Amino acid sequence: MNATHDTIEPHITVRPIDGGTFTSRWNRFWFEPSSVRGVAQLRGLLCLITACYFVSCLPDVATWYGSEGVLSQGQVAAWASTHGDSNDLRWRISPLFLTDNLVVYRGWLVAGVILCVAVALGRGGRWASIAIWLTLVGWANRSLMIAGLAEPLLSMSWLAASIAPAATALVANDSNGSLDRDWSATLSTRLFAVHGTLVGLATFSTMLAGRVWWNGLGSYALTAPVEDRYFELANWISPMAIHEPLTPLLLWTLPLGLFLAWQPRYQTFGRVLLLTWTIAIALLTSQFLYAATLAAMFLAIRRKLAPKP
Amino acid sequence: MKKRLPKSTTNTDSVTAFANPAMKRLISVAIVVHLTTMALSFTSIVEPSSFHTRVLGLFGAYQQTLHLDADKRAFYLAHGGTNEQPHRIQWTDSLDPSEDDWKPLVPNTTAGLAASDRMARFLSIAAQWSQEERASEVATLLRPLVLKEPNAKSVRIIRLPTGLTTVVDDAAPPPYVARVVRSAESVDLVQIKPARFVTTSPVIEPPVAVPASNESPSK
Numbered sequence: 001m002n003a004t005h006d007t008i009e010p011h012i013t014v015r016p017i018d019g020g021t022f023t024s025r026w027n028r029f030w031f032e033p034s035s036v037r038g039v040a041q042l043r044g045l046l047c048l049i050t051a052c053y054f055v056s057c058l059p060d061v062a063t064w065y066g067s068e069g070v071l072s073q074g075q076v077a078a079w080a081s082t083h084g085d086s087n088d089l090r091w092r093i094s095p096l097f098l099t100d101n102l103v104v105y106r107g108w109l110v111a112g113v114i115l116c117v118a119v120a121l122g123r124g125g126r127w128a129s130i131a132i133w134l135t136l137v138g139w140a141n142r143s144l145m146i147a148g149l150a151e152p153l154l155s156m157s158w159l160a161a162s163i164a165p166a167a168t169a170l171v172a173n174d175s176n177g178s179l180d181r182d183w184s185a186t187l188s189t190r191l192f193a194v195h196g197t198l199v200g201l202a203t204f205s206t207m208l209a210g211r212v213w214w215n216g217l218g219s220y221a222l223t224a225p226v227e228d229r230y231f232e233l234a235n236w237i238s239p240m241a242i243h244e245p246l247t248p249l250l251l252w253t254l255p256l257g258l259f260l261a262w263q264p265r266y267q268t269f270g271r272v273l274l275l276t277w278t279i280a281i282a283l284l285t286s287q288f289l290y291a292a293t294l295a296a297m298f299l300a301i302r303r304k305l306a307p308k309p
Numbered sequence: 310m311k312k313r314l315p316k317s318t319t320n321t322d323s324v325t326a327f328a329n330p331a332m333k334r335l336i337s338v339a340i341v342v343h344l345t346t347m348a349l350s351f352t353s354i355v356e357p358s359s360f361h362t363r364v365l366g367l368f369g370a371y372q373q374t375l376h377l378d379a380d381k382r383a384f385y386l387a388h389g390g391t392n393e394q395p396h397r398i399q400w401t402d403s404l405d406p407s408e409d410d411w412k413p414l415v416p417n418t419t420a421g422l423a424a425s426d427r428m429a430r431f432l433s434i435a436a437q438w439s440q441e442e443r444a445s446e447v448a449t450l451l452r453p454l455v456l457k458e459p460n461a462k463s464v465r466i467i468r469l470p471t472g473l474t475t476v477v478d479d480a481a482p483p484p485y486v487a488r489v490v491r492s493a494e495s496v497d498l499v500q501i502k503p504a505r506f507v508t509t510s511p512v513i514e515p516p517v518a519v520p521a522s523n524e525s526p527s528k
Contacts, residue, residue: 030340031327056423063415063428070431070453078449091373140376145434146427147376149384155376156347183327187336194344202351203384209355210388217473221387224471227395228429230421234472285386286421 030190033181034305036167039188040122042300043129043161044169047120049292050132050154054112056289057139061109064146067100071144089144096142111135122168129166133158150289153199157293160191189300196297197258200274204254213251216244222284230286237284253277261301274298346371350378354385391478395469396432398454400461400489414454414464436466436484439500447485448498456496461489464498 064071076097080089096105112135119128136158140151164185212218220243223234237243253273260270275295282291327333346368353365365372372378387393399411418425431450439447455461466485470478482503490497 026337027333030337031333033324033326053423060418060424060427063424068453068456070450072453075449075453079446091370092376093374137374137376141374143427146431147380148423148426148430149382151376152379152382159375159377180323180325182325184325191340195347198344198347198351199384202348202354202379203386205352206354206385210385212387212389212473217389218387221389221393221473224387224389224473225393225395225469226471227469228420228425230419238472281386286426287386289423 030187031183032186032305033183034186034189036165036180036182036185038305039161039164039185039192040167040169042189042192042296043164044120045296045299046154046157046161046293047116047132047169049289049296050136050158051113051116052292053136053150053154053289054109054116054139057109058106061102061105065096065100065105065142066102069100071142071146073097073100076144092141092144094138094141096138108135108139112139119166120169122166125166126162126164129158129162129164133162148290149287150293153195153290153293153297156195156199157192157297160188160195162188163191164188186305189305192297192300193302196294196301197262199294199297200254200258204251207251213247216240216247218247219243219250219284220247222250222281228286230288231283233284250277250280257298258301261298262303264303267302271298271301274301347377350380351384354379354381354383389473391468392433392437394471394474396429396436396466397469398432398435398451398464398466400455400458400464402460402462404462406463411465414458414461432466436468439466439485444487444500448487448500451487451498452496455489455498463488463501 063069066072067074069075076089096108112132115124115128115132115135118124119132124131133155136151136154140147140155143151164187165180165182167180207213207218210218210221212221220234220237223229223232223237226232226234237246254277257270257273257277260266261274263270275298278291278295278298282288285291349361349365349368350372353361357365365378369378373380383393398414400414401410401412403410415428418428435447435450438450451464455464464485464487465483467483486501486503487498488501490499
């Protein structure tokens with residue numbers, strides 16, 4: 001006996017292979033054209049900070065480099081031959097390892113300053129930005145163990161800044177927004193912002209690894225090495241009523257500011273928090289270049305660069 | 310690759326949009342790889358596992374060549390450790406110096422500025438290496454500074470006390486002390502290690518041999 005059955009066609013929904021929501025969001029986030037002038041102003045600020053960095057390296061060139069310097073070619077070779085783990089040096093590539101001539105070192109720094117001025121004025125195209133980046137990296141790699149917190153941040157920032165087209169940083173946006181827009185400006189700004197967010201989160205998470213950030217001494221620990229601080233704030237911060245509440249404030253302002261800065265509604269407040277944090281850190285630790293570079297990265301954080309199509 | 314859209318009729322805007330999907334995908338992959346390596350580097354600051362270190366080593370050529378790596382630098386700003394204390398390098402021309410005989414080997418620069426930071430970082434690393442029993446590397450590092458002071462007979466690196474250090478911390482011997490040995494060809498630094506703490510115990514007289522007894526033990 002054959003039963004008859006109604007044939008039921010399965011209902012199949014065909015989704016178009018166009019990437020879906022995540023891909024369109026990703027493309028809008030990284031590649032939607034945005035104002036070139038905006039990123040040019042950011043780059044102009046970075047030029048100022050980098051020029052200050054190069055100038056700050058000039059006073060003690062003779063201490064570290066040259067034939068009698070602590071990090072002369074001979075010293076580095078002698079150290080490398082006795083240093084069991086040579087991983088520290090293998091990839092620190094720099095043309096400055098080829099010479100001990102102090103004129104070359106000073107000229108390198110002066111060239112860096114000149115390039116910063118040129119890029120801030122919109123001259124030299126992308127190649128000038130790349131040249132600053134390579135100048136900075138060459139110097140930082142030669143610095144070996146004396147390079148600090150500012151160098152990796154500056155390198156990250158110049159990697160981002162080199163992507164955007166050249167434009168002068170000195171002309172303000174006009175109210176009509178009649179400016180060139182380019183996808184590479186968006187990519188550049190986003191890299192600035194994401195780098196800053198990454199460094200901020202890493203700073204917060206590694207602070208948590210120290211007991212001083214749990215027992216209320218963290219803010220005091222920033223100022224404790226008084227002889228190595230430009231502003232002697234240890235005495236001002238030593239009362240328990242000041243350093244104990246200030247410690248969690250410094251700790252939690254950073255992730256809170258990052259979260260709020262990425263929310264369109266609270267973007268301005270988030271950025272104010274982050275800038276306040278960087279100013280406080282600069283005053284307490286005397287790490288001025290580090291704080292300034294991080295502040296520039298935080299300024300790039302914004303959810304919307306271009307209006308939704 | 311680039312698609313230039315028509316210019317606006319009201320102003321001189323130009324908009325350059327990205328029209329090549331293949332190049333867009335390639336750049337997207339590069340972004341992901343780059344940010345992953347950055348995250349790996351910045352999460353290795355405190356105490357990375359051996360696996361983490363090995364994975365990071367795969368990207369060493371990219372990260373270190375472009376100076377993008379965190380390199381275990383103190384991005385945490387402060388943990389209150391001894392390496393955060395101010396360090397100073399001093400010399401003396403006395404073979405049996407008192408505290409007053411020690412003088413700065415490097416002129417003081419303005420505290421908190423970049424030059425001062427560099428020297429502080431250098432001396433902190435030298436002190437740390439000294440405590441890791443890497444005396445020959447420390448001697449190599451310090452030799453150019455010592456050469457600039459021909460009268461130096463001893464050099465040392467000291468840690469200055471801070472509000473976070475205890476009396477016990479401050480009483481600890483300097484992390485590095487060395488005698489300067491000069492010859493016609495070279496100047497060498499011979500580290501003088503601090504006296505180790507020793508535990509003392511009362512003198513115990515050796516037991517005196519007792520002759521065997523002829524009496525049988527009582528039951």
